[in-house]
Amino acid sequence: MRTYVITGGTDGIGRGLGLHWLGRGDRVIAIASGAEKGAAFLSEASRLGAADRAHFLRADYRGLRAAMQASRCIDLLGIHFPQRHPGARTRYVLYNPMFTRTAMADSLPTAQRLVSKAAAVLFAQSVAEAIVPVVELVDIPPYAPVSAFRRRTPIPLTGKDFDPDAARRLDAVTAALLAETTA
Numbered sequence: 001m002r003t004y005v006i007t008g009g010t011d012g013i014g015r016g017l018g019l020h021w022l023g024r025g026d027r028v029i030a031i032a033s034g035a036e037k038g039a040a041f042l043s044e045a046s047r048l049g050a051a052d053r054a055h056f057l058r059a060d061y062r063g064l065r066a067a068m069q070a071s072r073c074i075d076l077l078g079i080h081f082p083q084r085h086p087g088a089r090t091r092y093v094l095y096n097p098m099f100t101r102t103a104m105a106d107s108l109p110t111a112q113r114l115v116s117k118a119a120a121v122l123f124a125q126s127v128a129e130a131i132v133p134v135v136e137l138v139d140i141p142p143y144a145p146v147s148a149f150r151r152r153t154p155i156p157l158t159g160k161d162f163d164p165d166a167a168r169r170l171d172a173v174t175a176a177l178l179a180e181t182t183a
Contacts (some may be wrong), residue, residue, distance in 0.1 A: 001053075003027040007070065010037035010056065013089060013103030017134060018129040021048035029055045072161070073170060075148075080167035082145035085138040091141035095134055099124040 004021050008014035009030025015037075018028040022045050030041050038056035045054030058110075078092040101124045133152050148155045148162070158169035160166075 001026055003029065005029045005031065007031045007059075007074075010034060010041040011129050012097060012104065013097060013127055013134070015041060015098060016131045018054070019044060019048065020131055020135060022048055022054055025050075025053075027053040027055075029057060031057045031059050033058065033060055075161060076163070076167040076170045077174065078146050079162050079164060080171040083168070084171060088145070091144070092146045093137045093141055094146070096148075096150045097125070097130040097134070098151050100130040101126055 002021070003006060004018070004026060006014045006018050009018045009028065010032040011034075014030065018030050018041065020166055022028050024117070026052075028045070030038065032038055032041075035058055038058060042051070042056055045051055075094050078094050081090070081092045082088070099120065101120045105113050105120070108116060133149070135151065142154075146157060148157055
């Protein structure tokens with residue numbers, strides 16, 4: 001049995017992945033900001049017979065801007081992971097599903113939300129479609145310690161999104177913050 005920790009695990013792609021892995025017998029810790037969606041995730045896990053393997057942890061990171069900033073931080077920490085943990089067997093896979101029908105637009109102002117939802121109906125992939133390549137990459141990860149994909153297309157780990165100096169600085173700040181909370 002594997003254990004998966006999924007940020008945004010109660011909605012959209014995160015929820016889809018969590019339910020997929022629970023369905024095949026794994027343990028899932030879903031981290032999200034909404035207690036109601038957390039309860040719904042746990043209820044669905046119970047329906048699947050996985051109540052003992054499903055956990056919900058509430059964290060406060062609401063809104064599109066917070067999600068985008070968190071995504072950027074995850075990318076940078078992924079870039080620095082092999083330097084912090086040389087020789088680790090862990091494979092860090094950064095994955096951008098592109099346009100997917102989720103509740104991400106729900107917090108937008110009404111006009112933007114309506115346009116986004118209409119565009120999603122026409123152009124976005126479903127959550128069921130979006131999780132397939134993620135599951136494949138997690139089950140059989142690339143050999144490289146860090147890799148990045150936009151849908152199924154590998155992308156180079158270059159440019160400002162993957163800046164090693166920014167990654168090193170963020171890692172140092174993160175380590176300092178964690179040290180403060182454990183002191």
